[in-house]
Amino acid sequence: MTERPIRVFSEIGKLKKVVLHRPGKELENLVPDFLPRLLFDDIPFLEDAQKEHDAFADALRENGVEVLYLERLVADAIDAADVKEQFVDEWLAETGVQSDAMLKALKDHLLAIPDTFDMVLKTMEGFRKTEMPDVSGTSLSDKYETDYPFIVDPMPNLYFTRDPFATMAHGVTLNHMYSETRNRETLYGKYIFDHHPEYGNGAVDRFYNREEATRIEGGDELVLSKDVLAVGISQRTDARSIEKLANRLFKETGFKRILAFLIGENRKFMHLDTVFTMVDYDKFTIHPEIEGGLKVWDLTPNEDGTVNIVEREDQLDVILQDALGVEKVHLIRCGGGDPVAAAREQWNDGSNTLTIAPGVVVVYDRNTVTNKVLEEYGLKLIKLRGSELVRGRGGPRCMSMPLYREDI
Numbered sequence: 001m002t003e004r005p006i007r008v009f010s011e012i013g014k015l016k017k018v019v020l021h022r023p024g025k026e027l028e029n030l031v032p033d034f035l036p037r038l039l040f041d042d043i044p045f046l047e048d049a050q051k052e053h054d055a056f057a058d059a060l061r062e063n064g065v066e067v068l069y070l071e072r073l074v075a076d077a078i079d080a081a082d083v084k085e086q087f088v089d090e091w092l093a094e095t096g097v098q099s100d101a102m103l104k105a106l107k108d109h110l111l112a113i114p115d116t117f118d119m120v121l122k123t124m125e126g127f128r129k130t131e132m133p134d135v136s137g138t139s140l141s142d143k144y145e146t147d148y149p150f151i152v153d154p155m156p157n158l159y160f161t162r163d164p165f166a167t168m169a170h171g172v173t174l175n176h177m178y179s180e181t182r183n184r185e186t187l188y189g190k191y192i193f194d195h196h197p198e199y200g201n202g203a204v205d206r207f208y209n210r211e212e213a214t215r216i217e218g219g220d221e222l223v224l225s226k227d228v229l230a231v232g233i234s235q236r237t238d239a240r241s242i243e244k245l246a247n248r249l250f251k252e253t254g255f256k257r258i259l260a261f262l263i264g265e266n267r268k269f270m271h272l273d274t275v276f277t278m279v280d281y282d283k284f285t286i287h288p289e290i291e292g293g294l295k296v297w298d299l300t301p302n303e304d305g306t307v308n309i310v311e312r313e314d315q316l317d318v319i320l321q322d323a324l325g326v327e328k329v330h331l332i333r334c335g336g337g338d339p340v341a342a343a344r345e346q347w348n349d350g351s352n353t354l355t356i357a358p359g360v361v362v363v364y365d366r367n368t369v370t371n372k373v374l375e376e377y378g379l380k381l382i383k384l385r386g387s388e389l390v391r392g393r394g395g396p397r398c399m400s401m402p403l404y405r406e407d408i
């Protein structure tokens, strides 16, 4: 049997292949009045954000990881299946543009871009009003004018490739996102998994679809082992989505348990991976602020195919020891447990680490208190500058989607 293109059975197995998105001109379409709606807290300086991101990609390559770019995968998928016009039509249908004349002008503009790669980048960047001619249509929507400076919004969160789709076993969840701005991002995943020569046409199992009504985002989906997932019930992921996922995974894969972590609905920690990541066989980062209110449910398959759901009364370390079959689990507290350092460093993604091999972890250099504690636990840190990247509220795990990890 041929090797499946996706293989992810842990959070910590040696990372061999990953998807990133190099931040592009979409960041130059962030303006102060619309930051909250686009889920940003500040405006990064693109040139420096790209340098920081290139350093991230280089660090991964130096450690034996093949880096694939989302924008290249999408362009190759579109070209391979010769579906440029279909892609543009689907993209347009999700822009919210109502004027027929403007829809036609946008379509003509995109299809006139000779290189599909550049066309894909343009769909990510968005369109300012100033860059399109006035269209003189006849319908009411053609004549109607607002002060809004964009015809089509940018998609500034694309460099957080962790969220719109998530890999596990030999497949993906193609997610239905919490916000309109991020839901548009999932179209790129759809084209990759429908049409890419290596990742499309059924080569990758599909455990969730973007058309589903309930929400789930990749930052909430953690593959703890070949048997166990942890999934956050959060601002971004509904409990119902986790039940659906459990039903499918228990039937279609070897996963035997999902731990559903209730972390509450909060901008500061919108996904489970902003407060909890796995860094070694027996070590996890954790933000102390979630520990008090954390509830964990255990989802396991019943013999009749239904899902058994039990609330766990144990402490988190005991739940993890039991789920992973290790003697002692260490929970490494963000900011060393100091409430001020923890809050400051979690905000800057101190607990959002990317593990590229057991005990080898990519972090932002700025989280000095947390990093020192991680080193005291014997972890090897690869430190990145992230002053611009962090303004979008995401760290190394958020900015990466593993496609292939060696089994542990």
Ligand SMILES: NC(=O)NCCC[C@H](N)C(=O)O
Residues within 6 Å of the ligand: 038, 039, 040, 157, 160, 162, 163, 182, 218, 219, 220, 270, 271, 273, 274, 392, 393, 394, 395, 397, 398
């Ligand atoms: N997994 C993650 O936590 N991703 C970070 C996403 C940040 C982005 N600005 C968002 O709010 O969706």
